Amino acid sequence: MADxxxxxxxxxxxxxxxxxxxxxxxxARLMPGSGVAGAIHSAAGPELARECESLAPIAPGQAVITGGHGLPNPYVIHCLGPVYGVDKPSDELxxxxxxxxxxxxDRKGLTSIAFPAISTGVFGYPIEKAARVAVDAIQAVAGKLTSVRRVRLVLFSDQxxxxxxxxxxxxxxxG
Incomplete structure (x- = not known):
């Protein structure tokens, strides 16, 4: 994790x-919605939704990758977070x-990745719990990463x- x-x-x-x-x-359908998904699809343009069609549906905890289309990033990794109190075990998912x-x-050879606070919006995950789970998960795989060297957590508000x-x-x- 040192590097x-x-x-x-x-x-x-x-x-x-x-x-x-x-x-x-x-x-689950990888389509435009509200919050983060809406912002990303809006910035990427309709080609992103077209590429996503063949990859859906996905399950909570699953990740799939597409091109970035109109975004400044070459790739978008789509994750379905759990709905807090519904999808269990929420922390594991x-x-x-x-x-x-x-x-x-890492398998794609990428060196940097930026995450939003997954599941903390309409999916109702408490922010304090979500932050601890996110940090633990990142640290748990850090030693296995061979190409990813930079992880950014992008938060919408000061709080x-x-x-x-x-x-x-x-x-x-x-825990």
Whole structure:
């Protein structure tokens, strides 16, 4: 993990031009929706939805990769996070989103990946819990990564940024 940089920033996941890949907090059908999925599909253009058609549906925790189309990033990795309190075990499924996206990026030879706070919007995952699960999952696979060297957590609000920074500084500790 010594050669893996994990950073937290406030911003727009659809505007991370220095990253090779961004992660879409997708719906099962991988189609435009609200929140992160809506922002990414809007920025990427209709070609992204067309490419996604043949990859859907996906299950909670699963990750698939497409081109970035109109985005400044060559790739988008789509993950379906769990609906909190419905998809169980929620912590394991959410962690799988981060682990599977990282391993997919690594297999593709990518060096950088940016994540939103998966499942914390309409899927209702409590931000503090989600931050701990995300940090733990990233740290759990860090030693297995051969090409990914930079992970960015992109948070929409100041409050979410503070929560994720606290989890990162504490080393995660979900459970």
């Amino acid at each position: 893996l940089t994990i950073e937290c920033v406030q911003g727009d996941i659809a505007n991370q031009p220095d990253m090779e890949s961004i992660v879409n907090a997708a719906n 959410l962690g799988n989103c981060y682990r599977n996206a990282l391993m997919l990026a 979410d940024l503070a929560v994720f920074r606290k989890a990162l500084n504490a080393g995660g500790t979900s």
